[in-house]
Amino acid sequence: MIDGVKVKKLKVIPDERGWLMEILRCDDEIYQEFGQVYLTTAYPGVVKAWHFHKKQTDNFTCVKGMMKVALYDSREESPTYGEVNEFFVGEKNPMLISVPPLVYHGFKAVGTETAFFVSVPTLPFNYDEPDEYRLDPDTDEIPYDWILDKSKKHG
Numbered sequence: 796m797i798d799g800v801k802v803k804k805l806k807v808i809p810d811e812r813g814w815l816m817e818i819l820r821c822d823d824e825i826y827q828e829f830g831q832v833y834l835t836t837a838y839p840g841v842v843k844a845w846h847f848h849k850k851q852t853d854n855f856t857c858v859k860g861m862m863k864v865a866l867y868d869s870r871e872e873s874p875t876y877g878e879v880n881e882f883f884v885g886e887k888n889p890m891l892i893s894v895p896p897l898v899y900h901g902f903k904a905v906g907t908e909t910a911f912f913v914s915v916p917t918l919p920f921n922y923d924e925p926d927e928y929r930l931d932p933d934t935d936e937i938p939y940d941w942i943l944d945k946s947k948k949h950g
Contacts, residue, residue, distance in 0.1 A: 799895035837904035844901020860910035861885035
């Protein structure tokens with residue numbers, strides 16, 4: 796596991812009315828602080844990658860569908876410098892992933908349906924000075940192959 800990355804298996808609590816799944820609690824070991832909550836989606840086979848943050852930690856999960864999440868440790872001082880982690884997260888494997896600053900991350904919707912991604916970063920998005928640094932999904936700087944479908948828009 797990349798140094799500083801944490802995962803939390805999420806528990807689904809079903810009953811006759813439906814089900815509940817807690818994603819992040821302020822008393823979780825993984826919790827740091829609250830910035831905002833947002834939802835984004837990816838259509839089947841679409842890759843949203845690569846980016847990192849200098850200040851914030853990202854905490855995210857897939858609540859509908861499935862996605863492949865990849866992380867890359869570009870921190871030269873890190874004991875896991877150069878490592879790649881890959882996770883399959885979503886309805887079939889509910890998990891929260893916490894990504895520290897300076898670790899590149901991205902995801903790809905896998906399967907045949909739109910994937911719904913919920914993120915709880917530690918800082919709110921700053922529209923004037925975004926804490927977001929990007930590389931193209933097929934960059935040579937990261938040793939990872941998303942197997943891009945060239946007929947789809949990625950990034």
